[in-house]
Amino acid sequence: MRRVRRALLVLILMAAAAASAEVIDRVMAIVDGHLITLSDVRRAMTLHLVDRDGAPAGEAVALERLIDRMLILQEVERYAPPEPERAALDKQVSDVERRLGNGNLVSALSDVDASEAWLRQWVRDDLRMRAYIDQRFAGAAEPTDDELENYFRQHPDEFTRNGQEMNEASARQIARTRVMATRRQVLVDDWLTGLRRRATIVRPAAR
Helix, strand or coil, X not given: CHHHHHHHHHHHHHHHHHCCCCCCCXXXXXXXXXXXXXXXXXXXXXCCCCCECCECCCHHHHHHHHHHHHHHHHHHHHHCCCCCCHHHHXXXXXHHHHHHCCCCHHHHHHXXXXXXXXXXXXXXXXXXXXXXXXXXXXXXXXXXXXXXXXXXXXXXXXXXXXXXECCHHHHHHHXXXXXXXXXXXXXXXXXXXXXXXXXXXXXXXXX
């Protein structure tokens, strides 16, 4: 509650400043007292940090993903998973640069008022979140034979290469991996729904 009061005080001060100056930013959400601003959302969008499966996120979707990220990070800080290795950090930073496609990461970061240190912190948090989720949901149950058969029937095109059907062992492994990934995502989504239910999330009205 104290954090929420502090965040509301910040909102009041920002509103007062807006009366005598051009508004260049605004609060999009307050998550357990932590602010997410419009510049936070646009920075994540511009650097493709909240994309999924290569699809760019719009502003509303990006905001929701930043809210989820903040809630997960709060859980991560409670349980402190191991620090990611330097090589993993470097690879993730390189992946961000590749997605930007402009060959100049420093310039791209400068355009959104961010530094490489800021990006490395973001990547570090991403890796810690991934490690935490992997550990928490590692016990997803193995699919049954009936579930695998259902997957084969519903996705026949996934088990054909150059017009030829895969061998049974390869097909079963692919089906197992995808069924378990779907099952795990359902568990993660339910967990996030619970985190949101327990959190205090405020979305100030746009002016």
